[in-house]
Amino acid sequence: MKSLRSLTKLAAVLSAILLLVTLVIPASPAHADELTGRTLEKELREMISKDILSGYTDGTYRPTENVSRGQFAAFIARALKLPEANGSFNDVPNTSKLAKDIYRVQKAGLMNGYSGGIFKPDAPITREQVSITMTNVLNYSGMVLQETRINFTDLNEFQSSGSVRSAYYNIRYGIISGIPNKDGSMRFEPKSNTTREQAAAFISRYLKAAAAYEPPDLPEIPDTPEQPTPPEDPIKPEPPAPQPPTVQSDYYLAALENGKLKKQATGYSDYLKAAELFNSSSKYTAMYRGDELIRVRRGMAFGDKLSKAKVKENTIIYFDPEFKKQATYVQHGRELKYLGSTDKFVKVQVGATEGYAKHSEVDLIPIELVTDRDHYTVSQWGTLTHHTYNYVDKKSASYYVQLAPDFLKNNGTYHSPDGVHFYETNGKFVGTFLPYFQFLSARSKTSYTGAELDALIMNVLKEREQKYAGRYTDASKKSKLIGLGSSFKKLEDDYHVNALMILSLAVHEGDYGMSETAQTCNNLFGLYKYDSLTKLCPDKGTFKSPGDSAVALVKDFLNPNYMDPTNALGRAQGAAFGNKTTGFNVNYASDPTWGAKAGAHMYELDKAAGGKDYGRYKQFALTNLEIPTNIRTAPSTNASILFTYKARYNGVYKDTSSGLALGYPLTVISSVKGDDGMTWYEVFSDKAGTGTGYIREDVVTIINN
Structure with a gap:
């Protein structure tokens, strides 16, 4: 047995070791001393x-x-x-x-x-x-x-x-x-x-x-002066009017009863209280502020702005819920995808653009009460047809887009908010495609000569005389399009705008040269004709000849305002018809399907002429827009910059795993390896007179046609 003295000595040694361990090993997490x-x-x-x-x-x-x-x-x-x-x-x-x-x-x-x-x-x-x-x-x-x-x-x-x-x-x-x-x-x-x-x-x-953070008091953003006036509608809205003050006990929840919305008897003065109850129970379908429907659980929205004189006006879509920065604008009665709302704003999607609208400029309808809406069908012959609906006028219309892509099945029905991303009626995403002429660069050249375009115009007019008697009686003699094919081809050479595209716009805007504006004012494109104007032929919108209106289209509107990427007003969103997120349609027309319709006319005209242009270019490109993007004179970062695309919003599909981010559209002519070892794409330059340029693979998404 060890002595008491030995045990005491051993205890002292163990205490020293324990103390040493305590000094060496930190009490904080391992390696925290590195901080x-x-x-x-x-x-x-x-x-x-x-x-x-x-x-x-x-x-x-x-x-x-x-x-x-x-x-x-x-x-x-x-x-x-x-x-x-x-x-x-x-x-x-x-x-x-x-x-x-x-x-x-x-x-x-x-x-x-x-x-x-x-x-x-x-x-x-x-x-x-x-x-x-x-x-x-x-x-x-x-x-x-x-x-x-x-x-x-x-x-x-x-x-x-x-x-x-x-x-x-x-x-x-x-x-x-x-x-x-x-x-x-x-x-x-x-x-x-x-x-x-x-x-x-x-x-x-x-x-x-x-x-x-506290939001700063920002000055009112002034409107940019017009120069010149856009063809269909002014691009800038009037300064945002303040929302009317909310009255007490003004919020009411509503439920569906016998196919109608019925407001509950009890109202709430506090929106947040009403919203809390709305969110907590699925029995409520909608919320009212007084008699105004301001929220639905699921549903649709549509433009419903009226002036003080009860004249139909365009609904403005803003990027921000404070209504300071305009994104685009939409025709009265046209469909908007409903994304949600509060007492201050309605969040919507038009094209692939997600934005905010004022309650005073839109109406809502619960999905259970929707009887008709925009949709697409595929015929037994494989033709994709777009059916549009005006929620205010209760009128439907339709037009052929082009041949449907393979993922859209014959006799199927589909929805697409932007004409690019398609969904089944149950909401399942099925695929994307870019309608060819809707996204073809306006800087490309048609394969047809001036004489061929003149023959095409005459053949199309005669066909309409035969098929649609009355509206197009004597069209082959009276139309203001007659003999303009060669003029359009000359404009293509002089101003670098595709001649078949000019003809397509004349067909779309001037009803084959037979509209009252075309016949009386020699205005084939509705230039300077606002919805609010009552005068048939405004001074600026009256031309000596129909050809003069075509010159004005390319010289005064498309080239300086909607195609030039250096345009200071920000109207140029890409040199293609496009939609409400990219291309001309963003700022040129209030009709959210204007670009699709113009592209559809181009498809039909090309088909009637022999189909030489359709599918001529095998790839499109959409720019990535997180940062500004350069188009260069040669496939090298050392080459001169032709122009730079500004970084901008490119739609709700910015996450490219869920779809196509709709950046500026480009048409690919060829591809080549650059001196940096990367692929460069030769594309039509949006800037007039510069021919083609090059863009590098890491700043574009390539779409095979």
């Missing part, structure tokens, strides 16, 4: 405590290590608590630890992938890329973008002016700052990789800025 003393220690520990930044399996946090795109996406997704989402990047398998966060961020429109369906999750993210992403986060959070400018010494290292502005936005909110030079000036280092501790700091500062 101690760092300049960004506070932000790092804050992000770790909030489970935004997590450590590695060995217990380290590695603050100075470069953060990858996938990791930064995860930080953002956790910080914003983004909803779950699915995706299909080729390099992000569902088994990846970061997959769910990457797809959440992509779905929210905060970070996008690259061409080829990849995300590059392991690639380091630069300070410039982080700045752009954080600008998207500010937008997502509804924070007004305002600049605080610093004259960085390395401004020339930014990829674009849009990237510079992103830096200024972040500086304004204290999210990202510059790096001091020895002489006291500042640099940004846009191409430097972002470290994990810097990423933690950026997100920490954003969260503080968001918590303290």
Whole structure:
């Protein structure tokens, strides 16, 4: 047996060892000492405590290590608590630890992938890329973008002016700052990789800025002066009128009874109280403010704006719920996809554009009470027909689009808010396609000669005489289109606008040269003819000859306003007919299907002439719009820039895993490998007189026709 003295000595030794272990092993998490003393220690520990930044399996946090795109996406997704989402990047398998966060961020429109369906999750993210992403986060959070400018010494290292502005936005909110030079000036280092501790700091500062955010009092945005007046409707609305004040006890819930909406007897003075009850019970179908229907559980919306004199007017769609920035405008009575509403606004989709409308300019109808609506059918011969409906006039119409794509089945019925993305009646997404002539570049040239176009016009007029007696009596003698084929071909040469496209617009706007405006005013295109004008032939809308109206179309409207990508008024959204998200249709016409109808006329004319133009070009391209996009004179980043597409909203399908993001449309002529080893596409240049240009594969989505 050991002596008491020996046991005492052993206990002393064990106590010393225990003390040593206590001194060596920290009480905080493993490797937390790597954070101690760092300049960004506070932000790092804050992000770790909030489970935004997590450590590695060995217990380290590695603050100075470069953060990858996938990791930064995860930080953002956790910080914003983004909803779950699915995706299909080729390099992000569902088994990846970061997959769910990457797809959440992509779905929210905060970070996008690259061409080829990849995300590059392991690639380091630069300070410039982080700045752009954080600008998207500010937008997502509804924070007004305002600049605080610093004259960085390395401004020339930014990829674009849009990237510079992103830096200024972040500086304004204290999210990202510059790096001091020895002489006291500042640099940004846009191409430097972002470290994990810097990423933690950026997100920490954003969260503080968001918590303290109060919307600034912004000045009223003035209307831009007209120059010249657009063909159909003024592009700018009158200044937004304030919403009428809500009266007490004005909100009523309603339920369906015997095929009609019946308001409940009890009203509520507080919208939020009424909304809480509406959300809590599925028995309520709609909500009223007085006698105005302001919310439905599921349903449709349509334009229903009236002037003080009860004249039908266009409904304005805005990008923001405060109605400060106009997105587009829509004809009275036409369908809008209903996305939800509050007491302040109605959220809708027109084309692929998601925006906001005033309650005073739209009406709602529950889906249970919808008796007719816009839809598509496919005939037994495979022809795609678009059926349109006016909810106010209760009138239907239809037109042939072209041959239907294979994924649309004969005798099927489909819905499409933009004429590109198609859904079955049960809401199941079935596919996308771009109607050929609707998205063909207006800078392309028709295969037909002037003489062939003249013969086509005469044949089409004679056919209409035979098929539609009365309306087109003596059309082959009276039409204002007769003999203009050669003139249209000359305009194609002089102004670089497709002659068959000009003819299609004359057919569409001037009813084959037989409309009253065409016959009386020599105005084939409805130029300067507003819906509100009562005078048949306004001074500007009266021409000495029909050919003069064609010259005015291309010289005064299309080229300077709707095709020139450098147009300061922002009307040029791509040189194709397009729809309400891209192309002429965004700003040229209130009819949301104007571009589709014009393209359909071009299809029918080409078919009647022998079908030489349809499918002539095998690929279209849609630009990616997260940053400005350059079109160059040659397939090289060293080549001169022809023009730059401005970054802009490109629709609800910005997440390309769910559809086509509708950027600026281009027609591909050929492809070639550039000096950088990447594929460059030769495309028709939107800028008149510049022929063709080149765009690189990583900034476009290619669609095979």
